[in-house]
Amino acid sequence: MSLSSYGCSDVLLTNVKIVNPSTDGSLRVGEGETILVIDGLISEIRQKGSRRVQRDRDVTVIDVEGRCVTPGLIDCHTHLIYAGNRASEFADRVGGKSYQQILENGGGILSTVNDTRRASTERLFELANARLRRMTRYGLTTVEVKSGYGLDLETEVKMLKVARLLDGTGARVISTFLGAHILPREFHDRKVRYINYLAKEVLPKLIDMNLVDMVDGFCDGAAFSAKELLPYFEAAKSMNLPIRVHLDQLGDTDSFAMFSDLAPISVDHLEYLNDRSIESMARGSTVAVVVPTASYFLRQQQKPPIEKLRYYGIPIALATDHNPGTSPVESLLLAMNMGCVLFNLTPGEALSGVTINAARALGISDRGSIACGMLGDLAIWDVADPVELSYYMGHSPLWARVVGGAVFRYDRTTC
Ligand code: NIG
Numbered sequence: 001m002s003l004s005s006y007g008c009s010d011v012l013l014t015n016v017k018i019v020n021p022s023t024d025g026s027l028r029v030g031e032g033e034t035i036l037v038i039d040g041l042i043s044e045i046r047q048k049g050s051r052r053v054q055r056d057r058d059v060t061v062i063d064v065e066g067r068c069v070t071p072g073l074i075d076c077h078t079h080l081i082y083a084g085n086r087a088s089e090f091a092d093r094v095g096g097k098s099y100q101q102i103l104e105n106g107g108g109i110l111s112t113v114n115d116t117r118r119a120s121t122e123r124l125f126e127l128a129n130a131r132l133r134r135m136t137r138y139g140l141t142t143v144e145v146k147s148g149y150g151l152d153l154e155t156e157v158k159m160l161k162v163a164r165l166l167d168g169t170g171a172r173v174i175s176t177f178l179g180a181h182i183l184p185r186e187f188h189d190r191k192v193r194y195i196n197y198l199a200k201e202v203l204p205k206l207i208d209m210n211l212v213d214m215v216d217g218f219c220d221g222a223a224f225s226a227k228e229l230l231p232y233f234e235a236a237k238s239m240n241l242p243i244r245v246h247l248d249q250l251g252d253t254d255s256f257a258m259f260s261d262l263a264p265i266s267v268d269h270l271e272y273l274n275d276r277s278i279e280s281m282a283r284g285s286t287v288a289v290v291v292p293t294a295s296y297f298l299r300q301q302q303k304p305p306i307e308k309l310r311y312y313g314i315p316i317a318l319a320t321d322h323n324p325g326t327s328p329v330e331s332l333l334l335a336m337n338m339g340c341v342l343f344n345l346t347p348g349e350a351l352s353g354v355t356i357n358a359a360r361a362l363g364i365s366d367r368g369s370i371a372c373g374m375l376g377d378l379a380i381w382d383v384a385d386p387v388e389l390s391y392y393m394g395h396s397p398l399w400a401r402v403v404g405g406a407v408f409r410y411d412r413t414t415c
């Protein structure tokens with residue numbers, strides 16, 4: 001995550017309507033303010049009417065004419081790097097087959113593994129870069145990217161190298177190792193051996209190559225049990241890597257308590273999260289990440305227990321989960337809309353979910369809100385009210401993005 005790759009410049013935004021989300025979904029809004037970004041960081045926020053501080057350096061001044069400015073959006077859960085697509089599987093599912101049936105018959109994730117193993121680094125970069133370019137048109141400035149379509153050392157390295165190459169090309173990229181995504185064919189019936197291979201052979205090499213920022217695993221009847229995942233997560237923890245879990249997406253595994261000693265920074269999906277797991281979560285600081293677009297795409301009737309998460313004050317983040325099987329979506333704004341319509345999030349909670357709480361789900365505190373000392377990552381919107389960000393479906397009111405002080409302008413007709 002290098003700042004210099006953005007060619008940082010110093011910029012002063014004037015006449016700003018600052019929209020600053022809090023972890024509980026409330027928004028603090030201030031009109032007519034100025035935001036100064038120096039050397040890539042927010043260095044001054046001046047209230048309307050307050051005295052201008054004299055400066056000895058030139059800055060680019062941009063009058064944003066009262067537009068809403070939010071923190072740059074953070075997509076804290078994606079599987080952005082893969083080859084091929086799963087359109088034919090989509091047609092099968094629309095025709096009545098379930099995601100699990102397709103997976104059990106060797107399709108699903110494993111078909112993307114086949115395509116990704118065959119693709120070159122250059123091809124994977126080209127595909128992921130095009131997706132990332134499109135995602136930035138919806139205000140994204142940071143994205144988390146998972147591996148997990150390689151499931152062997154060579155392809156996991158290839159995917160994570162592509163993630164590092166993407167970092168700094170207009171957005172910041174955080175890389176997650178998802179070796180424990182599904183059991184690869186060559187380890188048929190030998191889950192313990194595969195987990196051992198990941199923990200003892202793959203993960204140490206990836207760390208040596210500085211390719212991993214955090215570690216994720218898929219805890220589900222169709223993938224791995226909590227017991228099977230524990231040695232993998234313990235290995236990650238012993239190497240000081242934060243842990244995240246795909247949890248209770250397709251069924252209730254009743255397993256959060258088994259992970260709680262490892263203090264996962266997030267658990268994600270959560271459609272079937274039970275009361276016991278929520279109570280166990282409430283005793284720690286794990287963030288709940290919900291992914292309404294995947295729920296929609298799989299036509300899931302079961303919804304995450306939003307009301308109970310709220311009751312216990314558990315921070316809720318929201319992500320696209322972009323992937324070819326359950327969520328081929330590139331717009332965080334559409335994810336926000338679906339979070340409101342399908343999961344009953346408030347528009348404020350949806351915005352917190354893609355800013356301050358998304359940063360928490362990634363274990364980072366240098367972005368996700370607008371304050372002095374934070375990264376100069378902002379999204380400027382052609383909207384009068386931040387509720388509009390969750391309201392539109394399919395169009396982006398983005399006016400400009402600022403990434404570490406570098407300004408990217410968007411022509412409304414091209415977004
Ligand atoms: O987050 N649930 C597991 N992993 C992905 C789906 C990956 C795929 O189907 O390719 C998810 O939904």
Ligand code: FE
Binds near residue numbers: 077078079246
């Ligand atoms: Fe996922």
